[in-house]
Amino acid sequence: MTTRCDLSPVWAELQAHYAASGRGFDLRDAFRADAGRFSALSVEAPEVFADLSKNRVDASTLALLLKLAADCGLEARRDALLRGDPVNHTEGRAVLHTALRAPAGSDAPFNAEVQASLEAMLAFAESVRRGERGAITDVVHIGIGGSDLGPAMVVQALEAFRAPNLRLHFVSNVDGHDLAPVLRELNAQHTLFVIASKTFTTQETIANAQAAKAWFHAVGGTDVARHFVATSSNTAAAAAFGIDTAFGFWDWVGGRYSLWSVIGLPIAIAVGADNFRALLAGAHAMDQHFASSPLAGNLPVLLGLIDIWYRNFHGFTSRSVAPYHQGLRRLPAYLQQLEMESNGKGVDLDGNALPLATSPVVWGEAGTNGQHAYFQMLHQGTDVIPVEFIAVKRANHGASGELAAKLADQHRKLLANCLAQSQALMQGKTADEARTETAPTASATLDREVLARHRSFPGNRPSTTLVLDALTPRSLGALIALYEHRVFVTGALWGINSFDQWGVELGKALCNQLLPRLESGDAQGLDGSTAGLLRRLTTA
Numbered sequence: 414m415t416t417r418c419d420l421s422p423v424w425a426e427l428q429a430h431y432a433a434s435g436r437g438f439d440l441r442d443a444f445r446a447d448a449g450r451f452s453a454l455s456v457e458a459p460e461v462f463a464d465l466s467k468n469r470v471d472a473s474t475l476a477l478l479l480k481l482a483a484d485c486g487l488e489a490r491r492d493a494l495l496r497g498d499p500v501n502h503t504e505g506r507a508v509l510h511t512a513l514r515a516p517a518g519s520d521a522p523f524n525a526e527v528q529a530s531l532e533a534m535l536a537f538a539e540s541v542r543r544g545e546r547g548a549i550t551d552v553v554h555i556g557i558g559g560s561d562l563g564p565a566m567v568v569q570a571l572e573a574f575r576a577p578n579l580r581l582h583f584v585s586n587v588d589g590h591d592l593a594p595v596l597r598e599l600n601a602q603h604t605l606f607v608i609a610s611k612t613f614t615t616q617e618t619i620a621n622a623q624a625a626k627a628w629f630h631a632v633g634g635t636d637v638a639r640h641f642v643a644t645s646s647n648t649a650a651a652a653a654f655g656i657d658t659a660f661g662f663w664d665w666v667g668g669r670y671s672l673w674s675v676i677g678l679p680i681a682i683a684v685g686a687d688n689f690r691a692l693l694a695g696a697h698a699m700d701q702h703f704a705s706s707p708l709a710g711n712l713p714v715l716l717g718l719i720d721i722w723y724r725n726f727h728g729f730t731s732r733s734v735a736p737y738h739q740g741l742r743r744l745p746a747y748l749q750q751l752e753m754e755s756n757g758k759g760v761d762l763d764g765n766a767l768p769l770a771t772s773p774v775v776w777g778e779a780g781t782n783g784q785h786a787y788f789q790m791l792h793q794g795t796d797v798i799p800v801e802f803i804a805v806k807r808a809n810h811g812a813s814g815e816l817a818a819k820l821a822d823q824h825r826k827l828l829a830n831c832l833a834q835s836q837a838l839m840q841g842k843t844a845d846e847a848r849t850e851t852a853p854t855a856s857a858t859l860d861r862e863v864l865a866r867h868r869s870f871p872g873n874r875p876s877t878t879l880v881l882d883a884l885t886p887r888s889l890g891a892l893i894a895l896y897e898h899r900v901f902v903t904g905a906l907w908g909i910n911s912f913d914q915w916g917v918e919l920g921k922a923l924c925n926q927l928l929p930r931l932e933s934g935d936a937q938g939l940d941g942s943t944a945g946l947l948r949r950l951t952t953a
């Protein structure tokens with residue numbers, strides 16, 4: 414049994430399939446030929462319905478991709494992950510974020526420790542919400558990367574569930590322009606700082622934490638131990654910082670998979686213990702789907718296989734994510750870390766240079782905003798970029814009376830836009846169709862034929878639409894877990910370690926070397942460009 418997908422004999426079958434019918438696949442023909450295409454290519458997973466039918470695949474493509482997954486031993490790789498084998502082999506660690514959402518009493522690894530940690534974190538969150546840590550009105554979460562993006566994205570997404578008397582702030586950037594405006598609005602006595610860092614050594618986080626502590630003292634704050642808590646697997650460093658209350662976690666929780674751990678503390682403070690548990694339960698439901706559904710109906714597997722089809726056969730270089738819910742506007746940023754830090758790798762598990770493309774660029778913006786910015790390129794640009802739409806059936810505006818009616822109407826507009834975009838991408842518009850349109854007056858002097866070419870759309874542009882009934886803690890948990898597992902699937906088939914991130918280390922090391930030069934202005938020994946820029950930035 415092979416593990417790396419391009420070494421499987423099925424790879425050549427897929428190449429032949431691509432040459433024979435994949436390259437020329439036309440979605441419009443596929444729908445014309447098969448009235449049952451939507452139902453055949455839609456999947457009902459926990460909390461998430463997925464319409465895969467607007468993708469450039471048919472039953473034969475999926476059959477081959479599933480054969481590839483089987484031949485690469487995907488199920489065995491998945492089982493090793495869930496069992497707690499040290500699949501992060503370059504760091505010698507297990508990867509067990511799934512264990513964090515397993516219910517109490519389950520036979521998931523480390524269940525007793527996980528439950529104890531969860532209970533302690535939730536009890537603390539509830540004590541803050543009840544005002545037992547003083548009258549806290551503002552919680553400032555300081556962390557970066559995996560210690561920021563997950564909690565920040567989830568708190569924003571679950572705004573409708575947030576305690577109204579609590580404001581949550583997220584500070585990540587070492588740029589003081591992030592922290593300064595937040596501090597300006599705060600009263601030290603009513604503020605709780607959560608310092609989140611798995612390692613408690615990250616430059617940005619420690620710098621922001623120290624600045625926050627200095628500010629706290631400067632404005633007369635007296636009890637650091639009461640107003641600063643930490644979430645970290647390095648509780649000794651947190652203690653050295655002056656923090657008594659530190660919630661620890663384990664090295665088998667990767668940073669970008671850590672929102673389910675104590676790193677989720679700001680989520681629990683914002684939405685409460687029950688909602689946090691619902692988030693975990695939603696993720697657990699998706700874990701079970703991933704663990705036990707046959708591959709042909711396993712949504713993370715199917716999404717991952719289509720990703721491989723697009724990246725390695727069609728050669729598409731990016732994927733755009735368009736959540737049609739304002740609460741999910743940080744989801745693309747979150748997914749950038751999840752996918753690109755996990756699968757942006759160039760060597761396989763044995764260190765061999767990979768002869769195939771890995772992580773696509775993942776990017777996007779909430780709908781409908783993106784439509785008024787870059788959708789032009791999606792529709793008429795020269796690159797084909799698969800789009801992932803996320804639609805939420807029921808809104809939760811928290812409005813009443815006439816406003817509620819207005820916003821309900823806006824929700825219909827939102828959903829109509831979402832459907833229209835995937836429809837337009839697929840249908841396109843031929844030059845013949847464009848020719849029959851009335852030309853806008855501003856272009857009346859332009860040759861009709863030329864104008865028709867400007868106004869036509871190639872179409873056949875693929876998309877996936879994910880549908881949630883409502884954006885709730887449970888559905889959000891399932892959605893995030895879906896993405897986590899999909900990233901695992903593509904990483905496993907590419908034969909890479911999705912759980913390390915050595916690529917971030919070089920810049921950190923060079924930054925440490927450059928830092929004293931920013932003060933001294935000493936550019937000696939640097940390359941010409943860096944020396945020139947350093948002088949430019951340091952000379953008076």
Ligand SMILES: O=P(O)(O)OC[C@H]1O[C@H](O)[C@H](O)[C@@H](O)[C@@H]1O
Nearest residue numbers: 558559560610611612615668917
């Ligand atoms: O949680 P921390 O140890 O502070 O790490 C924060 C982040 O920084 C690192 O550079 C990694 O790229 C991320 O994966 C990590 O989430």
